[in-house]
Amino acid sequence: MNTYRADLHIHSVLSPCGDLEMSPGNIVEEAARKDLDIIAVTDHNHTGHARLTRELGARRGIWVVYGAEICTREEVHCLTFFDTNEQLGTFQVLLEEGLPEIPNDAAKLGFQVIVDEEEQILEEIGHTLYPGVKWEIGEASRIVHELGGLFLPAHVDRPMNGLYAQLGVWPEGLDVDGVEVSRKCTREDAVKDHPELERVTVIRNSDAHFLADIGQCYSRFLMERRDFSEFSLAMKGEKGRAVLA
């Protein structure tokens, strides 16, 4: 069994809050510098940089999980992870259907651009990626799981957009593959505040918006090799695979 260092919550320049330096190329180079083995670019409600980041990561020996940080109808932020191009493509279509079309005021809210390997702008997303999609959190979880993805409420300890802030208590029957706590929090603290998390896999990530933040916080994945089935087993804590937050 091997231990892999994983930072699974990174915002690229596609996120309105992501720094302009956060191109897929720069993110991968910084991740390599920080000796990360696994990363995910999780932009707000969009997956537009997933494929390029995976291509660039492969060249530097980094495994890139596809993902996005979605915002549910209750404005709970949740991390979603996918394996294949097909899953990613379908999820992107669903996200576009699910998100209200509110024009983005880039000067006030931030630029949302998809760039290529040379950092040339390929597309600017015209509607803001901040709002909640139309899915209730349970529905969001079902949609992600039906596609074969993984679903984890993000930074559950945060006073805004964390699950407990928005919903007060853990929603009965919510199907998750784990939860993320912010880098200011530990698994121990989270369990102290919310004993039901004792049974849940906890991951910690940088939630980087700037290059320097990448890898400042990461989780260690104990698994045989870097692929999505091993990654899923680690999240579920099955067959000797595990996450050490």
Added chain:
Amino acid sequence: MTIKEITDALEFTVYTEGDGLGSNVSGGYVSDLLSDVMAHSKEGELWVTLQSHVNVVAIASLKELSAIVLVKGIVPDADVIRKATEEGIPLLGTDGGTFDTAGKLFQILND
């Protein structure tokens, strides 16, 4: 003032009466952050919100609020209505926005 009197005066939709509309409303609370409602609302208050997740019922029950009012014509899912009925929490609705609804409630409760 009872929930029934308020519901009639402001023409609220009644999704479920819960344990009935006869209990007294002590005041109002307006918030969409459920953790905030958990921390700061008081027993007997009428809660005005746009959140329609089933957890609103759990919080209203926990805090012994008198009723929930969903604004902007938001229609709760069947499981939310079922849960409110089970927990005995009146679940109401209005087409009005939060500002107008809270204003009217404030007026009627302080007349």
